[in-house]
Every structure is written in structure tokens, then in C-alpha cells.
Amino acid sequence: METLVxxxxxxxxxxxxxxxxxxxxxxxxxxxxxLGPNGSGKTTLIKLASRLLVPSEGxxxxxxxxxxxxxxxxxxxxxxxxxxxxxxxxxxxVKMYQDFYGDFDVERxxxxxxxxxxxxxxxxxxxxxxxxxxVQLILTMSRHAKLYLLDEPIAGVDPAARDYILKTIISNYDxxxxxxxxTHLIADVENILDEAIFLKEGKVVLHQxxxxxxxxxxxxxxxxxxxxxxx
Amino acid sequence: xxxxxxxxxFKAMFRSLCPIYVALIALTIVFSLMVxxxxxxxxxxxIFAFLFVAALNGSIIASVILVVTRFSNGLLxxxxxLSFALPVSTAKHILAKVINAxxxxxxxxxxxxxxxLIMGAVMGSIKEVAYFFHEVFQALGVVEKxxxxxxxxxVAFLILEMIxxxxxxxxxxxxxHLFSRNQKLVAVAFLIxxxxxxxxxxxxxxxxxxxxxxxxxxxxxDLILIIPPIIFAAVYAFITWFILDRKLNLE
Numbered sequence: 419m420e421t422l423v424x425x426x427x428x429x430x431x432x433x434x435x436x437x438x439x440x441x442x443x444x445x446x447x448x449x450x451x452x453l454g455p456n457g458s459g460k461t462t463l464i465k466l467a468s469r470l471l472v473p474s475e476g477x478x479x480x481x482x483x484x485x486x487x488x489x490x491x492x493x494x495x496x497x498x499x500x501x502x503x504x505x506x507x508x509x510x511x512v513k514m515y516q517d518f519y520g521d522f523d524v525e526r527x528x529x530x531x532x533x534x535x536x537x538x539x540x541x542x543x544x545x546x547x548x549x550x551x552x553v554q555l556i557l558t559m560s561r562h563a564k565l566y567l568l569d570e571p572i573a574g575v576d577p578a579a580r581d582y583i584l585k586t587i588i589s590n591y592d593x594x595x596x597x598x599x600x601t602h603l604i605a606d607v608e609n610i611l612d613e614a615i616f617l618k619e620g621k622v623v624l625h626q627x628x629x630x631x632x633x634x635x636x637x638x639x640x641x642x643x644x645x646x647x648x649x
Numbered sequence: 650x651x652x653x654x655x656x657x658x659f660k661a662m663f664r665s666l667c668p669i670y671v672a673l674i675a676l677t678i679v680f681s682l683m684v685x686x687x688x689x690x691x692x693x694x695x696i697f698a699f700l701f702v703a704a705l706n707g708s709i710i711a712s713v714i715l716v717v718t719r720f721s722n723g724l725l726x727x728x729x730x731l732s733f734a735l736p737v738s739t740a741k742h743i744l745a746k747v748i749n750a751x752x753x754x755x756x757x758x759x760x761x762x763x764x765x766l767i768m769g770a771v772m773g774s775i776k777e778v779a780y781f782f783h784e785v786f787q788a789l790g791v792v793e794k795x796x797x798x799x800x801x802x803x804v805a806f807l808i809l810e811m812i813x814x815x816x817x818x819x820x821x822x823x824x825x826h827l828f829s830r831n832q833k834l835v836a837v838a839f840l841i842x843x844x845x846x847x848x849x850x851x852x853x854x855x856x857x858x859x860x861x862x863x864x865x866x867x868x869x870x871d872l873i874l875i876i877p878p879i880i881f882a883a884v885y886a887f888i889t890w891f892i893l894d895r896k897l898n899l900e
Contacts, residue, residue, distance in 0.1 A: 431898070465899075470733050472895055491736035501730035505664060517653050518735050 419481075421446050421565045421596040422467060426476030428620075429462050436462040438620040439476065444596050446564070449587070449610055451628075451639070452600040454617035455647050460600040461498060463617070464567045467598075468495045481564055491520065494563035498570040498600075500550055504543035508536055508553055515557050527560035530586065548575050555583055559590040566597040572606055580606050604640040614639050616646055650737045654745035655752075658723065662715055662753055669711050670760050673704040677764045681771035705764070712757045716750040720819050725826050729899045739894040743819065743886060750815040751808075802875070809878035816885035817843060823892040847881065 424442040428435065437459045444450055452460050465471040466478050469485035480489040502511060508531060515522045531538070534552055542550055555571060568587070572580045580603075588610055591597050601607055608614075614631060616624035623646065624631075628639055635642045680701040683694055722728050724742060732742060769778045789797075817840065825836030854877060 468734055470730070470897070470899060487736045487738050490734060493734075495730075495734045497727075497730040497734075499727055499730070501727045503661065503728055503731075505661075514657060518650070518737075 419446050420444065422478070422480055422598070423482075424463075424476065424478045427463070427466065427473055427478050428475035429459075429466060429471060430474045435620050437466070437473075440620070440622050442615065442622060442625065444598065444613075446594050446596050448612040449591070449597040449599065450613040450615060451604065451607055451611040452598055452615050452617065453602065453604055453639075453643055455602060458617040459620040460617055461569055462620075464495070464569050464598070464600055467565070467567055468493060492564040494558050494561040494566045496554060496558040496566075496568045496571055498573065500542075500547075500554070502542055502550070502554060502557075505541055507539055507541050509538040511542075511553065511557060512538075515560070519561055521562040523560050523562060526590065527556055530556045530560065530590075534582075548579050551575055552579065552582070555586060559586055562592055562595075564595055566591055566595060568597065568599045570601055571599060572601060572603055577606075584610055604643050605638075608639040611639065616643065618647065650735075651741050651745055651748075654735075654737060654741060655748055658719060658745055658749040659752065661719060661723070662749065665715055666708070666711060666753070666756075669704070669708050673708050673760060673764060674767065676701045676704050677767045678771065681768045685772050705761075708760060709757060712753050716753060716815065717818055717822060719749070720746050721822050724893060725822070725897075725899070727899075729897075733897075733899070739890055743889050743893065746819065747812060747815055747886070751812060754811055806875050806878065809875055809882065813878040813882040813885065816882045816889065820885040820888040820892075823889045827892060827896060843885075851877070 420443050422442065422444040424440045427437055427440040427442075429437040440459075440463065452463065454460050462471065466473055467480065467485065469490060478485060480493060483489050506514070512524060512527050512531075515527070516524055531553075534549075534556075536545075536549060536553060536556075542553065545553070551571075555568075558566065558568070566587075571587070572583050575583065584607065587597060587599070599607055599611075608628065611628045614624065614626060614628050615622060631639060631642060637645070676697065680697050682688075683697060688694055723746070724732055733739075766778060769781070821836040821840040821843070824839045825832040825834075828835050
């Protein structure tokens with residue numbers, strides 16, 4: 419079954435075309451890398467699927483539905499920035515997610531928070547940048563969502579934290595769910611990917627199974643990416 | 650979901666306003682005690698009197714500023730990524746913010762009444778305060794039905810005007826957000842332009858109806874006066890909804 423479908427999806431900011439007639443079908447049970455250089459349209463695509471933006475042309479559907487409150491209940495979205503109110507404590511945030519999302523798994527969240535030794539009573543503003551990002555990821559991955567949209571989840575964290583984040587993603591998504599990870603740090607994520615999408619100037623230039631990609635090109639995804647996006 | 654949105658907005662406002670209200674009550678007690686025990690001269694009294702007035706005004710200004718910043722921070726800045734990812738419609742987000750603003754306006758009014766009561770109780774006596782209320786309720790009991798209806802109409806009109814003003818501030822903030830630069834300036838300009846237009850509309854409405862020409866009849870005869878604030882509020886709310894739902898691009 420297809421979790422996310424884009425038909426001729428375009429988004430224009432003023433005169434700048436951020437996405438240009440994107441056609442995509444993402445199936446369930448896959449971890450997919452949305453790969454491209456800065457400004458290629460990765461965040462725009464994720465924002466459109468999260469209903470943080472509306473398309474200029476075309477459409478996007480999540481499990482057959484137009485983005486809206488219904489699809490938001492099925493999508494677990496991790497933005498590329500600190501988006502949680504920094505005066506809130508971890509336990510307040512867990513309660514908040516539990517309040518708003520019926521698929522939020524409190525036990526899973528507590529397990530992950532305990533394993534990292536994150537203080538429940540500490541407000542976010544007293545945490546380091548890396549710890550904040552881990553809290554955000556834990557909250558996102560503690561949902562039993564149909565679609566996980568992770569926008570640059572490993573940018574700006576140290577390599578040890580990257581390993582933890584990727585391990586968290588692999589071990590916490592449901593088998594029927596789809597995970598879309600946007601990043602330009604391909605070498606770090608390529609081992610966990612089932613499929614790769616290359617975005618260039620708002621257009622999909624490649625959407626392929628990563629094993630097939632390695633076989634046909636004789637290169638790793640990272641090497642092939644560098645070749646395609648050579649400056 | 651609407652109740653949950655209101656709860657979290659209320660909490661966010663509470664943590665900022667609670668210390669201000671505690672300070673206001675403490676200063677009211679100190680100020681009242683100073684007056685009662687004739688410490689009402691000298692530098693210390695002047696300082697406390699100044700602090701008391703500042704807290705009184707500050708609590709009103711802080712409520713207004715917080716109502717605006719809660720809207721702006723909660724929906725138009727980084728926190729907007731959290732808010733708009735929630736399984737809630739844009740209309741409910743706006744409604745929750747409006748209801749929250751009204752709740753805090755009532756709390757603000759209540760706090761001012763509490764301060765007056767404290768002053769009355771400390772400077773005079775609890776008995777005098779109780780007697781005052783007894784008299785007020787007795788007077789209300791004998792008041793004519795027509796006067797009571799007029800009072801209720803005025804109260805309804807003022808509440809609707811307040812809702813309309815809150816919606817206008819939200820619309821102005823949303824309009825400002827459409828621009829990448831000078832967002833606050835655009836919001837203020839929008840606010841001024843709309844206020845001027847609204848004044849003209851009010852004047853036009855009053856002139857249109859001969860019945861409105863006598864100011865004494867404005868509030869007594871017609872429920873029609875509560876319609877314009879409802880229409881204005883609906884227009885501002887629609888502008889806000891349209892921008893947040895269709896044009897929003899969080900950066």
C-alpha cells in the first residue's frame with residue numbers, strides 16, 4: 419500500500435520554484451532517504467506532506483487522504499529546528515504528546531528517555547542542543563505513526579549522537595510505516611535506507627532501491643550522490 | 650481538542666502572568682497597610698505607591714502583550730511547527746487563542762476587583778466591604794427590568810468589541826507575517842488603517858439610522874448594535890484563518 423503519493427506536486431515562492439511537478443509513490447514498510455543539496459526542495463516537500471504548506475499545483479495524499487487534521491494524526495513530523503517550547507519540561511511534553519496523539523506510546527518514550535538519562539523535570543532551555551534534539555526525536559519516534567517525516571534529524575549533532583538517532587529510528591518504526599528522512603549527510607544514513615530519492619532544483623532526478631542503485635552504478639549512494647550533484 | 654489547545658495556551662500565559670499577579674496583590678496589601686497605619690508620607694511610601702501603580706498598569710499591559718506574543722510565538726514562529734503538526738484544524742487554533750485571550754481579560758478584571766477588595770478590607774474593614782456588596786445587590790434587586798436589559802446589552806456589546814479587537818490584533822499579526830521584512834511595522838499599519846476604516850463605518854451606520862442619532866437611545870433600544878462587532882470579528886477571523894491556512898510559510 420502507498421503511504422505517500424505526489425502527483426505533479428509544485429510549490430512556488432514568489433518567482434522561485436521550490437518544487438517542480440514532483441511525482442512520487444512511497445510504499446509502506448520502507449525507510450527512504452530524501453537526498454539533495456541545500457535548496458533542492460527537501461524541506462518544502464516534507465512541509466507539504468505535513469500540511470504546513472499548500473501546493474501551488476498538483477497534490478499530495480497520505481494514505482489516500484488530502485493533508486489535514488486526519489492525516490496529521492497519522493504523520494509523525496520532526497522539523498529541522500528546535501520547535502518545542504523551551505520553558506516546558508520533558509514530562510510536560512510527554513503529557514502533551516499523549517494528550518494530542520492517540521498513537522503516542524508513553525512507555526516507549528519513557529524507556530528511551532531513561533536509557534539516555536534525560537531528566538524528566540528539566541526544562542528544555544537548560545538542556546544542551548544535542549539533548550534537545552534527542553528529546554524531539556524520542557517524542558517523534560514514540561508515536562505509532564503511518565508516516566514519519568524526519569527533516570535533517572542528524573544535522574548538527576556529533577557522530578555518537580548520530581548513531582543513537584539512527585538506531586532509534588530503525589528500532590522504533592512500525593513495519594507497516596514509512597520513514598522519509600531528509601538529509602545531505604548521506605554516508606551516515608545510507609546503511610539504513612531501503613530507497614533513495616534524489617532531488618535537484620525541485621525535481622526528482624532519481625527514485626530507486628538502494629541495493630539496485632549500488633548494483634547498477636557500482637558505487638555507494640554517497641559516491642553516486644557526489645557524482646550527480648558535482649559542483 | 651479545542652479544550653486541550655486552550656489548556657496548553659492557558660498554562661503558557663499563566664507562567665508569565667502569575668508572578669505579576671502575586672506581586673500586584675503583595676504590593677496592594679503593603680500599600681493598603683501603609684495607608685491604614687499612616688505611613689503615607691516619605692520616600693518609602695512614594696516608592697511603594699509608584700510600584701503599586703506600576704504593577705497595576707503593568708499587569709494590564711503585560712496581559713495584552715502576552716496575548717499577542719502567545720499568538721505570534723505559538724503559531725508563527727518555531728513553535729508553529731509543533732502547533733500546525735497537531736491533528737487540529739487552523740480554525741480551532743484561532744478559536745483557542747481568542748477564547749484564551751477572553752479568559753485572561755476576565756482574569757485581569759477579576760484581579761483588579763480583588764485588589765480593590767483587599768484595599769477596602771485593609772483600609773476599612775471586612776464588614777464595610779460586605780455591607781457595600783449587600784447594598785449593591787439590594788440596588789440590583791429593585792432596578793427596573795428595562796435598565797437591567799440595557800446594562801446587559803452594554804456588557805454584551807463590550808464583550809463583543811473585546812473579541813473583535815482580539816481578532817483584529819491576530820489578523821494584523823498574520824498580515825505582518827506575510828512580509829519577510831518589517832513585519833511589526835506592517836502589522837501596526839494594518840491595525841491603524843482598519844481602525845480608521847472601522848470608525849468611518851461606525852459613523853456611517855449611526856448616520857444611516859435616524860434612531861441612532863440620539864445617543865441616549867443607542868444602547869437602550871436596539872440589539873442591532875451588537876451586530877457590527879460580530880461581523881468585524883468574523884471578517885478579522887477569516888483574514889487570520891486564510892493567511893494561516895493557505896498562505897503560511899514558517900521559516
